Each structure stands twice: as structure tokens, then as C-alpha cells.
Amino acid sequence: MSAQTVDLLSFEETLEKYDPALGLEVHVELSTLTKMFCGCPTEFGAEPNTQVCPTCLGLPGAMPVVNRKAVEGAIRIGLALNCQIADWCRFARKNYFYPDMPKNFQTSQYDEPIAFEGWMDVALEGEDGEPETFRVVIERAHMEEDTGKTLHVGGATGRIHGADYSLVDYNRAGIPLIEIVTKPIRGAGERAPEVAKAYVAQLRELIVALGVSDARMDQGSIRADVNLSLAPRGSNVLGTRTETKNVNSLRSVERAVRYEMRRHAAVLSSGGSILQETRHWHEDTGITTSGREKSDAEDYRYFPEPDLVPVAPSREWVEELRGTLPENPTQKRARLQAEWGFSDLEMRDTVGAGALLLIERTVAAGTAPQAARKWWLGEMARRANETGTEIDALGVTPEQVAAVQALVDAGTLNDKLARQVFDGLLAGEGTPDEIVAARGLAIVSDEGALSAAVDHAIAANPDVADKIRDGKVAAAGALIGAVMKEMRGQADAARVRELILEKLA
Numbered sequence: 001m002s003a004q005t006v007d008l009l010s011f012e013e014t015l016e017k018y019d020p021a022l023g024l025e026v027h028v029e030l031s032t033l034t035k036m037f038c039g040c041p042t043e044f045g046a047e048p049n050t051q052v053c054p055t056c057l058g059l060p061g062a063m064p065v066v067n068r069k070a071v072e073g074a075i076r077i078g079l080a081l082n083c084q085i086a087d088w089c090r091f092a093r094k095n096y097f098y099p100d101m102p103k104n105f106q107t108s109q110y111d112e113p114i115a116f117e118g119w120m121d122v123a124l125e126g127e128d129g130e131p132e133t134f135r136v137v138i139e140r141a142h143m144e145e146d147t148g149k150t151l152h153v154g155g156a157t158g159r160i161h162g163a164d165y166s167l168v169d170y171n172r173a174g175i176p177l178i179e180i181v182t183k184p185i186r187g188a189g190e191r192a193p194e195v196a197k198a199y200v201a202q203l204r205e206l207i208v209a210l211g212v213s214d215a216r217m218d219q220g221s222i223r224a225d226v227n228l229s230l231a232p233r234g235s236n237v238l239g240t241r242t243e244t245k246n247v248n249s250l251r252s253v254e255r256a257v258r259y260e261m262r263r264h265a266a267v268l269s270s271g272g273s274i275l276q277e278t279r280h281w282h283e284d285t286g287i288t289t290s291g292r293e294k295s296d297a298e299d300y301r302y303f304p305e306p307d308l309v310p311v312a313p314s315r316e317w318v319e320e321l322r323g324t325l326p327e328n329p330t331q332k333r334a335r336l337q338a339e340w341g342f343s344d345l346e347m348r349d350t351v352g353a354g355a356l357l358l359i360e361r362t363v364a365a366g367t368a369p370q371a372a373r374k375w376w377l378g379e380m381a382r383r384a385n386e387t388g389t390e391i392d393a394l395g396v397t398p399e400q401v402a403a404v405q406a407l408v409d410a411g412t413l414n415d416k417l418a419r420q421v422f423d424g425l426l427a428g429e430g431t432p433d434e435i436v437a438a439r440g441l442a443i444v445s446d447e448g449a450l451s452a453a454v455d456h457a458i459a460a461n462p463d464v465a466d467k468i469r470d471g472k473v474a475a476a477g478a479l480i481g482a483v484m485k486e487m488r489g490q491a492d493a494a495r496v497r498e499l500i501l502e503k504l505a
């Protein structure tokens, strides 16, 4: 806990002296209806300890049974990551004590994962703007169960230190997880933070496309742990690694890698040594602090789970599941770019903002691609940035964006009024139509009202009116502004301009 005032090396100096090696472990919570080894429901947000049974509470004599849907999800994820699928594999007990794990072991997989030896080509932005890919090699994707959740009450941080007492909710205990582990990622150099973020973003996109999880980082249904170590430049000998746990946004993945690189470099270059430990990421301060000393695999005393039969998926089933895979993300991007008519730059910004699926759904709901892009990369990205969230966690759905744009297309709203509808949507004021009605936002197209407002503006600005009469049409902007002000932005600006020019012709 002494890490509050660590001096960091600059990122530039870090790279002059060291090469980073990354390792990413991503846990994906599957959205099966029932748990991994029992029939308990998995719905998020239920009353604590209402979705439990003897099996997921680890009571004596309870016998687990494997959830076929979870195995199916694991195989589909494995195939989508270009992995081999085991003919035969087993579960193993990973033994350790933690209060939110009632059995005192986690049922996981050890040396016999269901999927192994895969890869994913991660799309990056090239130096010259050309798309570039970086291959991340996948070591394994294995099945396991989630733990319960501990809530530390009292104390300022919500962490165990300083808490008065702790509560445990076992609803999450036994929910199926797939853990996806990369091989050490070398050679990314200064792009290591970017590669880490892009990998998690693309993996998340893939998981969503597979339909196996809602993959919400903010709700913990996809969680990334970031392993990092440094090797002296030009050396192959990796230093001690640290594992930064549960980094819960894409932006944080990038920041956490960058921070740990600079921290390791500072410690190593001053002659210190890195402790093998887990680290906690602090979103607010942008630093990591010491967690617990990390065990090596042998400390867990893994052994094959005696209460479960091995999993031996038939080759026919695996091939059948291969047939259900979604379109390859790289091909899909190329197809959408052609369909939407986006430039390379527009497409790159779209992917970079994590807006591809959002725009796809908005277009599917009837919006023109450029209009969909404008809302998500402009207005929504700005709002997400201001509140420190991802655009898909803002609370505005693609269908709502499409409904707002339909009102713009129909001439009911202009862009400025549409922004107020988004304010209303985020404040939970109902559907776009309801918000337009309740807030009185529709554009005034009543000619009488427009004409009267134009007359007021002319009367109040005689000098400007004279200029227009003398042929200085550019001066009309000032009168349009005055009319818009009187009509609280709710006038059709093009029609106002026409009226001004007619009246002063």
C-alpha cells in the first residue's frame, strides 16, 4: 500500500531502455439461462442470495452437472478465435480459500482446456493511415465458474481495508465463465497500450457478434486482467510480471498498460526489483496499487474434478457449431465500409470509437449511414467523454438514435433540437416522441408565426435590414439569428432566410 507516490519514468525513456511484454486474460460471463453446474438462474441484479442451491453453495453431497449451452458457447468462442477444440478434456479443482467461493475451490480447467492454440488479428491504425494488423496469439480459452461477490461496508474506498464488515452474495457463484488467455505479446513496443486496448475491444466485438454474452465491461460481464513485464532493450529475458486486475473499461486497459510500463521502468532503472503481485487499477487517479502476492500455478494444487465426467465434443457437433459463426470481423468491416460509403478515415474513427455495432444497428433501424455516424461519433462520443463512460454504456440505444434522426428527416426537429431530445432520453423522460411533445421541441412551421417573428427582427434591426435592401445578402445571418432566438431555436432556418429576403427584396 505504499504505491501512492511512485515516481514514473517518462514513456519515451521507458521505451529507450525496455521492451514490454503483455499478457491479457479476459473473463467472459456467458449469458446462459442457468449456471455452469446447476439449474440456478443467472439474471443480473436479483436480491442477494436468491439464486442459489446446494450445488453452487458447495453444500456436502451436492453433485454438479455440466451445462451443455455453456460448452457450446466455449466451443464457439474457441472457433471464432481460430483455436483447436479438444476431443476430450476435463475440469479441474483450483484450490484456494476466499469467502465468496463457498466450495473452497473453483471448478476450472487446468492442463486440458477446451480450446487452445488460436490467434486474432487486431486492427490498428497504421502510421500513414493505412489499416495495419497485429497478430495476438491465443494460448487457450477454458471454461470455469464465477465466484460470488463480496461487498465491503463502511470505510471510504469500498475495499476491504478500513471496512466495518463484509457481506457476501452467492448469486454470481457458478455463473459460466470463459477465460481467454493470450501468449506473451512481444514486439508491440510503444504500441503496447494501444494493442492491449484494441485486442480487448475487438474481442468484445467478437463476443457480442457471437451472441454468447452481453459483454458489458461496466457490469463486469467481461473483465480484463493485464499482465505486464519488461525486458531490457535487446534482451530476451523478461522481468517479473505484475497482473493488474479487473480493468473495467477499454480506456482503462490502455491507461493501465502505460502506467505499469512506466512504473516498472522507474523501479528497474533505479536498481529496484518488481514484486510478483496483483495490482488494483484506480480509474479516478489513474494509478495502480499493490494487491496480493501472486501465487504460482503449483500453489493451487490443481487436480482433475472427480465429480464431473470429461467433456468430449463430437467432431460433428464442433463442425455444426463452426457453421453458426458470425462473419469474420475483418471481412465484415470491409463489407460495411463499402455498403456505407465511408472513407478509410471515417471507418477507422468508427472502429476506434467502438461504434461499429452501434452504427450497424442504427442503420438497420432506418437511419442513413452518415447520419448515424455523425450522432455516434459526435454527440454521443462527446457525452461519453464528459461522463467518462463508453458510448455503448451511455444509455442511448441505436433504435432511439434512429427514432430521433427520423424526426430530423421528417422536418420535425433540427440538429439543435435533437440534442435536447437526447438530454431528455438520458434523463429518462420517455420516447423521443414523448420528449418532443412534453418539452415542446418541434420546429415551428406555422407561416404566420414565422412571418411575425421575421417582422419583429426587421423592426428591431433597421441597420441590418437596410444593408440587405442594398443587396448585402450576407447580412441576413444576423436577422436569422434574431428570429431563431425569438423562436427558441425552433424555426426552420432555411425558410426564415427565404422570408427575410422576400420581405426585403
Ligand code: ZN
Pocket (backbone or CB within 6 Å): 035, 038, 039, 040, 051, 052, 053, 054, 055, 056, 057, 174
Ligand atoms: Zn445453484
Ligand code: MN
Pocket (backbone or CB within 6 Å): 027, 144, 179
Ligand atoms: Mn479465471
